[in-house]
Amino acid sequence: MSEEEPLVRVRGLTKIFGEGDAAATVLRGIDLDLARGELSALLGPSGSGKSTLLTILGTLLRPSGGTHHMLEQDLIAARDAERTRFRSTHIGFVFQFHHLLPDLTAVENVMMPAAAAAGRETRAMRSRAAELLDAMGLSDRREYRPAALSGGQRQRVAVARALMNEPQLVLADEPTGNLDRQSADQVITLIEEINRTTGTCFLISTHDEHIAAHCRRRIDLSDGNLVTPSA
Amino acid sequence: MRYAAKIAIRHLMSTPGQTALLMLGVALGVSVFIFMSALIGGLATLLTQRTVGSIAHITIEMAPRDPAQLVRGDDVQLVVQKDLSRREQITVWEPAARLSEAAPGVTAVSPQIRGSAFVQRGQAIAPVGVIGVQPDKLSAIANIGGTVVAGSSALMPDGVLIGQTLADDLGLRVGQIIRVRSDRGRERSFRIGGIFALGIASADRQALYMSFNAARALFDLPNGISRIEVKVAPAGAAPGIADDLARATGLKVTPWTKDNAQLFEALDAQGRTGTIIKVFALITIVIGIASAMLLSIMRRRSEIGIMRAMGASRTLVLGIFVLEGTLIGTLGAVAGALLAWLSLLPFPPVDAVKGGGLPIDRAQGDFLLAIVLTTFAAALASILSARRATRIDPVEAIGQ
Numbered sequence: 001m002s003e004e005e006p007l008v009r010v011r012g013l014t015k016i017f018g019e020g021d022a023a024a025t026v027l028r029g030i031d032l033d034l035a036r037g038e039l040s041a042l043l044g045p046s047g048s049g050k051s052t053l054l055t056i057l058g059t060l061l062r063p064s065g066g067t068h069h070m071l072e073q074d075l076i077a078a079r080d081a082e083r084t085r086f087r088s089t090h091i092g093f094v095f096q097f098h099h100l101l102p103d104l105t106a107v108e109n110v111m112m113p114a115a116a117a118a119g120r121e122t123r124a125m126r127s128r129a130a131e132l133l134d135a136m137g138l139s140d141r142r143e144y145r146p147a148a149l150s151g152g153q154r155q156r157v158a159v160a161r162a163l164m165n166e167p168q169l170v171l172a173d174e175p176t177g178n179l180d181r182q183s184a185d186q187v188i189t190l191i192e193e194i195n196r197t198t199g200t201c202f203l204i205s206t207h208d209e210h211i212a213a214h215c216r217r218r219i220d221l222s223d224g225n226l227v228t229p230s231a
Numbered sequence: 232m233r234y235a236a237k238i239a240i241r242h243l244m245s246t247p248g249q250t251a252l253l254m255l256g257v258a259l260g261v262s263v264f265i266f267m268s269a270l271i272g273g274l275a276t277l278l279t280q281r282t283v284g285s286i287a288h289i290t291i292e293m294a295p296r297d298p299a300q301l302v303r304g305d306d307v308q309l310v311v312q313k314d315l316s317r318r319e320q321i322t323v324w325e326p327a328a329r330l331s332e333a334a335p336g337v338t339a340v341s342p343q344i345r346g347s348a349f350v351q352r353g354q355a356i357a358p359v360g361v362i363g364v365q366p367d368k369l370s371a372i373a374n375i376g377g378t379v380v381a382g383s384s385a386l387m388p389d390g391v392l393i394g395q396t397l398a399d400d401l402g403l404r405v406g407q408i409i410r411v412r413s414d415r416g417r418e419r420s421f422r423i424g425g426i427f428a429l430g431i432a433s434a435d436r437q438a439l440y441m442s443f444n445a446a447r448a449l450f451d452l453p454n455g456i457s458r459i460e461v462k463v464a465p466a467g468a469a470p471g472i473a474d475d476l477a478r479a480t481g482l483k484v485t486p487w488t489k490d491n492a493q494l495f496e497a498l499d500a501q502g503r504t505g506t507i508i509k510v511f512a513l514i515t516i517v518i519g520i521a522s523a524m525l526l527s528i529m530r531r532r533s534e535i536g537i538m539r540a541m542g543a544s545r546t547l548v549l550g551i552f553v554l555e556g557t558l559i560g561t562l563g564a565v566a567g568a569l570l571a572w573l574s575l576l577p578f579p580p581v582d583a584v585k586g587g588g589l590p591i592d593r594a595q596g597d598f599l600l601a602i603v604l605t606t607f608a609a610a611l612a613s614i615l616s617a618r619r620a621t622r623i624d625p626v627e628a629i630g631q
């Protein structure tokens with residue numbers, strides 16, 4: 001991979017839901033590059049296509065048109081199983097609602113992406129998950145189940161889970177949207193620190209200007225179109 | 232698969248009440264399966280014992296010969312009349328007896344000399360059917376030795392055993408002398424050595440047992456015998472064994488089912504009824520587990536979605552729910568087998584069943600079969616349901 005090659009490159013990305021009269025165009029030809037180590041905020045009103053763009057970048061959804069490359073791999077041409085493996089290895093997710101598995105402890109939730117890919121849990125996974133929880137300030141909550149954690153703590157566990165497989169890209173969809181100001185600040189500060197220390201690229205969807213102010217790049221989306229130039 | 236097992240167990244333990252109810256449902260289905268197997272099997276055993284327990288399962292006799300033809304034309308046929316005074320006998324019987332003893336499934340073989348005779352004691356006379364047996368094979372076919380109510384079951388050279396009804400009709404007691412006149416016109420005195428009560432009216436009224444050699448003299452059969460009676464286990468195997476023996480000996484071989492076809496059909500129908508009931512019990516288990524798994528999948532839709540989003544393969548998701556359903560099925564089946572075993576304990580063995588009691592045969596309970604079939608059925612039901620889990624769209628399930 002050349003120095004100039006971005007981590008993610010999409011060109012002419014479109015997404016249309018439904019068919020015929022019921023068809024709704026959500027993304028209208030997005031051109032976007034994301035570089036390694038970026039910390040970007042994706043802003044836009046509700047319905048502007050932020051979540052759809054994130055799910056396409058995360059290989060959870062196939063676009064209707066355009067190209068999508070990450071690490072120089074053509075993710076549109078890839079089969080479902082390949083996309084699943086790629087997602088597991090290179091992409092992490094943080095959602096507005098923590099979506100932790102209620103039957104697993106905090107440390108088991110953090111391990112889940114690695115264990116699910118390997119088909120088993122290992123000591124090395126547990127050790128890394130514990131380190132991540134320590135970094136999130138949750139060393140005393142490792143064996144707690146999600147129901148016993150506060151909203152902020154759950155979201156920090158979710159951030160740790162997104163980092164478990166050491167992904168190059170973390171996609172965060174309104175990660176603080178369900179938190180109070182203090183918890184939201186804790187989470188975004190953590191993300192900034194991880195981005196600085198590990199060089200992981202973060203794309204954070206938000207409509208909170210305060211959160212966007214923590215990011216070094218701002219990408220505005222309006223009615224399925226990018227308002228800000230792609231790079 | 233270890234991770235799938237861990238998640239499956241966590242799912243089951245997160246809702247212990249629901250899991251226990253599901254397992255109870257499976258356990259009840261399995262216990263019905265086992266109870267019906269034990270009951271239908273026991274009933275068949277009881278009916279067979281009561282009906283064919285004291286008769287030969289296979290009878291080997293000389294094949295009837297067609298009369299010799301002297302002239303055969305379009306309008307006339309001249310044949311030699313069958314000599315009715317000549318007794319049908321198996322002259323070379325030892326090889327047939329040895330073949331019968333060696334046949335798989337055969338439990339007893341009794342060469343016999345049979346004939347009609349009259350018993351006379353003073354002025355009293357009664358017709359009897361004489362059965363000459365080797366003394367050590369007195370009880371090989373009917374349990375004569377076990378039903379002796381007076382005297383001894385030992386067959387002495389000059390002794391006979393008679394049924395209780397015959398003894399009552401003629402006023403006979405053990406130790407008394409009787410005269411026996413055969414249909415060959417030979418007559419001899421015998422001492423009554425024992426009186427039996429088999430519980431079969433025809434035998435208790437008309438059967439008279441004597442030693443092989445005494446019968447030879449009485450019926451003019453210096454070498455041959457009348458028939459070979461054979462017992463097999465299970466009794467239902469008699470037709471197949473009879474076919475084999477017929478081919479091997481070239482004699483006329485008749486299984487008990489030929490003369491008791493209606494009973495055999497009834498037992499067969501009863502067995503089929505039991506199978507249908509067991510199949511329905513299994514179907515109920517499959518439906519129960521499938522619906523429970525579908526509910527579980529619907530309830531855990533977002534969890535499945537998040538796992539898929541985090542890189543879990545469809546195989547892992549399938550594995551989790553298949554293991555979940557299979558665990559419910561297996562543990563429920565084991566619990567059901569235990570429940571059935573405990574519930575069958577108070578029932579006496581089939582041999583000891585009195586009037587009105589249920590003939591339960593625990594040995595025919597099909598415990599292992601019930602567990603294995605239920606486990607397979609649970610796995611099948613889980614696979615059918617879990618396929619839906621693998622089709623869940625992570626984006627829709629997460630609801631972002």
